[in-house]
Structures are given as structure tokens and as C-alpha cells.
Amino acid sequence: MSDVADLPPVPEAADKVFGGALPDAVRYAELLADTAVTRGLIGPREVPRLWERHLLNCAVLGEVVPEGVAVCDVGSGAGLPGIPLALVRPDLRITLLEPLLRRTRFLQEVTELLGLEQQVTVVRGRAEEVLGTLEPVHVVTARAVAPLERLAGWGIPLLRPYGEMLALKGESAEEELRASKAALHKLGVKETEIVQVGADSVDPPATVVRAVVGESPGGVRFAAKRARAARKGGRGGHGRRR
Template identity: 55%
Template sequence: MFASDRLALAVRYTELLATEGVTRGLIGPREAARLWERHVLNSAVLSEAIPHGATVCDIGTGAGLPGLVVAIARPDISMILVEPLLRRTTFLDEVVAELGLGHVQVVRGRAEDVHGKATYDVVTSRAVAPLERLLGWSMPLVAPTGALVAMKGQSVRDEIVAAGAALETWRCAPPEVLGLGRDVVDPQTIVVRVSWADPTQIGWPLARRPEKARRRQDRRPVRGKAN
């Protein structure tokens, strides 16, 4: 999963997670011993769902899972890590500087804070929110021909059913469930991939509502003032 010239970077990142990450409360002490198998490799296989040269935005990245791991494995992509907590972004900035990851940018903020500023080929996340809520945070960042690619668990299909109305509102294509990392991780990493149904008519409800409200107001009859 990591090329020979990237493996040392991945190992160093894992070491920093197991030390500084635990000290700063970014990773639980019990997770330190199983970071490589349970978190790093599990995140790295997400690369299988990301096209060559893609622009990627990882929302709620935390300590860099999965975004920073994917960026270590894939120097061909451009990665934006979005995280609201200062202690996490401070750690991420330090790791990016130490590992020399010039293709990675750390942004402190919530996903909503970067809406309208840029769109990306892939918007990733890991254990951030149920799909129904995740759509509202991720889809405004998805380019017309891009996709949301979120790491999920065994209940992913239940989440898709629960998000049925939201998927329709956002004008999304039917979600795809993918198993990644065959022969690399066991069990495989499960992701849900959501793209736009029609790239020429992307749906952004938050952007459309004010326009609809104005149209409704314009259709109201003009009432004369009483004398």
C-alpha cells in the first residue's frame, strides 16, 4: 500500500501518533499498540478509491485519519485537511512540516466554514457522522464530476436507507458500497461513494432555498394601502 519511498514516512507518522498523539489526547492510550493495523493501514487503502492527481478534502480529519495517511501514500494528489480543534491542527501542521508533505494543507475550521470556497474531486471522512448528516457537510465541497467517499462500518446500508430523502434533496446518484484493501486489511475497509446524479445540475439545497423564497415572494399579489 505504501511505496518503498513512502513507507518510512508512514512509520514516522505512526510513531508520532503513538507518542505525541497520546500525550496530547488525540489518540487513546489503548489504541497506541494497534495503530498500524487498525488505523493507518485501514485508512491507507482508501487510496484505491481516489483517482490519480485528484484534489481531496478530508473533513473532520482529527489526527489525520484518513486524510494524512492517504496523502503520505499518494504524493500525486493535493490534500486539504479540515479540522476545527486547535490542538489537532497544531499537531497536523507539525507532522506535515516534519515529513515534508508539500502537497498537504491544514485548515482549521468546520466543513461549513469552507463551503463555497472550492470544490474537490474527492471529499473523504472517517467516523464523522451518519450519511444523512454527512451529505450536508460534504456535498457542497464535491466537484460536479467528483464524489463523497466516506469510511463506514457494517451498518452502511442502513445509513443509506435512512438518508433516502436527503440523497434525493441533494440530487445524488444511488450510493455505491465498496470493500477496499483485499489482502491488505482484514476485515476490508468499507466505504460509501456518493456522486451527483447529473454533473450539470448539482444540488445544493442551502444555495437554492433563498432563490426559491425570493420567487415565492415575487409571486405574491401586491396589496394596495388602505386610505
């Protein structure tokens, strides 16, 4: 068990990254260190590194998100990267998509406590379950959800034409991207790249795999069809238990 006393001091970089939203970022960090740990949403060992490894690492994703777009954070968990992204980018409209009830309850509490209800929507469900009900978005984000190929199968179908998936990855980014090329092509991805963000704020910089879809919805239809087949066969889901 952990509590806010285990939180390290607010790092200098946090002021630069969060700016005027820093008080809300501090409040969110406290909720992660206390409530999220108590409910089993994050491990207590993560508390001492919440700022560098989690909040700042996620917030710098805002460097590569286009202005004023709709974002869906797939498998949002305890709100990473969706909540930090909302704090640094108030111009975005963000949906936190999460299948587990105890996590969606926490996310709803966080959005209300931080006054983000007008910007952030919490949706309980899996990506394949909200196809056709969730309006297509410009950007899908994800962090530590699944290997890239599997993640793309869930996230890419949620995109509108010319939308992009931004997946926060670690050292395995290049290897995962190489292994996923064929699957990404089938999903309608036309462009991929690996981007480093937050070089002036986090060490090491955060690694983002960027996958951009084209105009043709063929890949999206393929993914939706596959998701429906998986549900009928009882094999649907993200494969994560929380």
C-alpha cells in the first residue's frame, strides 16, 4: 500500500510541461498515489516515479497531437495518457475508453474533481464494442496496452480518414513496427514513423509510434469485420484483465 507521502517532489520539468495546469496535475498525481493504488489500478512501486515515468511521459505526447481534434484514448486504465494530455491540451476533445468498471469509476471521479467534464468523456467498453456507436476520431492514443499489431487492430478502426494512431512505446518500438508492417497495411495505414517527444522535459524522451491511415475506409471495414467475427466466436476483447 502507498499514499501521497511517497510521492517525490514535483520536478522542475513539470512546471514547464503543465504550465497553468500544474495544480491539477499535482492533484491527479495525488489521486494516483492514493486512490488508484488502493483500488489496485496502479502498483505501489510506481508511486516514486509517477512524475517522470507516467505524468510527464504522457503529457509530452501533446507535442505531436494536431490542434483542436477529437482523441480516443484506448485502454485508458487509470487515465494515462488521456488525463495528462487533457491537462496540457485544453483544445482537444478526449474520450477515455476503458472496459473495466472500477477503472471507469475512477476516471469519472478524476474528470469531475479536475473540472474536465466539458472536455473529457469516459466510456466503458472495448474498442471493438464501440465501433459504429463512437464517432470516428482524428487521433487514437494508447500506452502499455498491447503489442503494436494487436493494438492497431483495436485502435485503427476508430479513426476517421487521414486519422492517426499515436502509441507510446519503449525500446521495442522499432522491432514492433517492423513486425507489424503487413498488418498495418491491411488496416489501411499509409504512413508510419517513430517520433521522439519531450526531449527537453523527460530523460529519455518518450517514444511514439505514429501510424496514419489514408482516405480509403477499406482497412477500417476489414478490421470491423474481424472484430465482429471475434465477438461471435467468443474471442473478443483486449486481452487485459484489470
